[in-house]
Amino acid sequence: MKYNLETYGCEMNKAESAALEAMLRERGWEAGPRDSADLVLINTCTVRATAENRAWGRIAQFASEKRKRRFVLVVVGCMAEQYREAMKERVPEIDYVLGTFQKQSFGLILDQIAAGTSYDLTEETPAYVFSKTHSEPGAFRAFVPIMHGCNNFCSYCIVPYVRGRETSRAPDDILAEIDSLEAAGVREITLLGQNVNSYRWEGTKAEPVAGQGDRQGGGALDFAGLLRVVAAHLREKRASAGGEASAAASSGIGWIRFLTSHPKDLSDDLIRVIAEEPIFCRHVHLCIQSGSDRVLAAMNRKYTKEYFLGLVDRMKAAIPGLSLSTDILVGFPGETEEDLEETLEAMRKVRFTYSFMYYYNPREGTPAMKLAGKVPDKVKKARLARVIALQKEISAELMAERLGAVDDILIEDRSKRSSKEMLGRTARDEMVVIAADPSRIGQFARVALKAKSGNTFRAEEVNE
């Protein structure tokens, strides 16, 4: 039987889609074209109104197709969690609405589809369960979810309402997934969570490796501790195999990233681990959102500009070559020109490698919806343009400073411009183009950064 899966939204959704695909493959399903699939799955995102509108559009298209041919239509992800049965009332052609906490029912649904019967989801007791695997066969990069949900309730964000409270994954299960990914040839892992820095495991399994990952408070393992456990685990495996865990090795996991970091939870111990363990990439995505204390308080971000800049100083001092990226949200209710200036000043001080920049759009179901002081669209767009212009300037300066540097890249894909050129990425999350054969995709290379073209470096491979 054939399935067709569409995924919208964040990396967590992508990881969860890969887990659903693994369940499908286990039961003999194959991916196939949409117009002949027996099962169509849409993994939805509700973080922005635009993402939600797009998903409703796709659902409507599939619903109209269902009137012409038989197939099972399943909606999963954050919209499914938010609207549940109301989705089926709005679009009766949907067969199953599977919330984020009901993923384990997916296997039962598949068994029922194969048997030609249907499954009653209302009998489920929802609880978030981490899947065992989150990657596709043959992948050289993979996401490994380590925690799920968020307790922060930033006033503009819907995530805590649809993903629920924070749950951390057992360290043993994380190590087991990393081992199986490594055995399958994966070279880069990204540890994933809505706020990885608040990872906390209180369980009794997975004692940290001796001398590494000390537990705090009589038994708990925090994110820094987890990173020590992961690094020590890979190091021990390499030692017994007679090699090093690094990008220079010809196989095995070469480096590890993590996403996303809330500044208020980024501890000095975490800074130390990144500094001490070269397997962790010298890149942290650290969302500032605004440089104004007034706006940060209205956003419920729980830090000030001074705290953020102090944290950045400590990180840069401890981790040479660190690259920082961020999210910036302009036009939040009540934001003034002075507030925007504060944001621009923070950007100049930190010098982010790149930023995801956007203007505020009210999100139904969030406290910020009710805030006074709406900023007119025209003003929001003009402020966003200023932020983008400054980021472009900073990115160009930072790239110019890097010319001549020699660094490792993981070759990821063919370049769009030429079939003889490949696109790679440094540990600092910089895009690099080199002349190489497509057979090198998924391998590391040592390159010299020679020139820049837009946001991408042009580089030459070196043998050192």
Ligand code: SF4
């Ligand atoms: S930290 Fe804030 S922005 Fe990030 S998921 Fe949690 S509530 Fe949303």
